[in-house]
Amino acid sequence: MLTIDQATYDAIVAHAKRDHPDEACGIVAGPEGSDRPERLVEMVNAAGSPTFYEFDSTELLELYKEMWAKDEEPVVVYHSHTATEAYPSRTDIGLASEPGAHYVLVSTREHGNNDGPVEFRSYRIIDGVVTEEEVTVVPQLGSN
Incomplete structure (x- = not known):
């Protein structure tokens, strides 16, 4: 299960809407071994594409x-x-190199960069196997 605070959730959604019609991408870092997404880092989609993303190396x-x-x-x-459901493509699965990470997909296909709900889903991708997981949005991350 992914537990994420409202501010980080909102920032990811805002990034996805802002970059539409191109795919947005980024990472949320957290203390090693904590499973706590604390520091959002918006990245540049080096591919600049509506159908593909690539982190700038x-x-x-x-x-x-x-x-x-x-x-x-x-x-x-x-x-x-930007045009398909929030489910990992074959390319996304091939790029998934962090077995401990939550892979979040936001679909902006319905409303683009306009107001309106998005599809926000999270997956674990390990050795090419995709498993969807529950997402819980909390007001703020509590201390462990």
Whole structure:
């Protein structure tokens, strides 16, 4: 199960709507081993595409260096689908290289960058196997 605070949820949705019709992407880092998505990092979709996303390799390397220095790890890896449901494509599954991460997909197909609900779903993707998980949005993350 993914537990995420309202502010982070809203920021991911806002990023997806803002980048529509291109796919948005980013990472939410958290303390290593905590499963707590605490620090949202919006990334550039280097592909600049409505059907594909790709992290900029230099930007991603810098983020990983920063996370290592802060004893953080990617808790959530997110991106948007602009014309299809919020379910990982074969490409998404192939790119899923963080077995401990929650893979969040936001579909903006219904309302684009206008007001209106989005489809917000989370998955675990391990060795090519996709498992959907429940998403719980809380006012703020409590302390463990």
